[in-house]
Amino acid sequence: MTLRPERGSSTRRQQAIPQPHGGALVPGAGRGPKRGAPNAGRPASDVRAALRQAFADRLPILTDIADDAMLSPSERLRALEVLARHGLGTVTELGVDDVRDKLAATVASIRRNVAPDVAAPLLDELRAVWTR
Structure with a gap:
């Protein structure tokens, strides 16, 4: 079973997918209205x-x-x-090694992506926070 293409779509015909009950589904149909459309429902x-x-x-x-x-x-x-x-809330256990690894990755990312004149004072401030 083939269907007419929608307006504005390519001229290729879409193949319907036959269903056991005798009907057919069109690929891509039934996605619902666009967000913000009057019939879109409650966000x-x-x-x-x-x-x-x-x-x-x-x-x-x-x-x-x-x-x-x-x-x-x-x-x-x-x-x-x-x-x-x-x-x-739920408790997530986080070990000291996990925190150290994530902190080291954060510091490395700052050093790679932030200018040295900005990174140095930032890392000094973070060092003070983490060594209290």
Whole structure:
């Protein structure tokens, strides 16, 4: 099955991909509207902000569950885990050697990419920060 090319596209015809149900898909179709178009929907940042607010509004429920002595320990611990994960974040272990390696790479990058008259005072200031 072939389809007419879209306006403004090349004159080559696009091949439709037959589907088991009898229909066909056109490659590249269905990508949705362009960002900012009137029919583009709500931006992802707005959705995330709404979800953060919904979570914040329900924090009292989690604290009530965590404090309720009538609930099972597993339910209370689960509520505490959710509170800790969202309140404290997740912990990433970073060893001293990792920090030293990253710092050495940063210093080397500064020396390579920054003029010596600018790099020297910057590196002196960073040395003071890291040796306190």
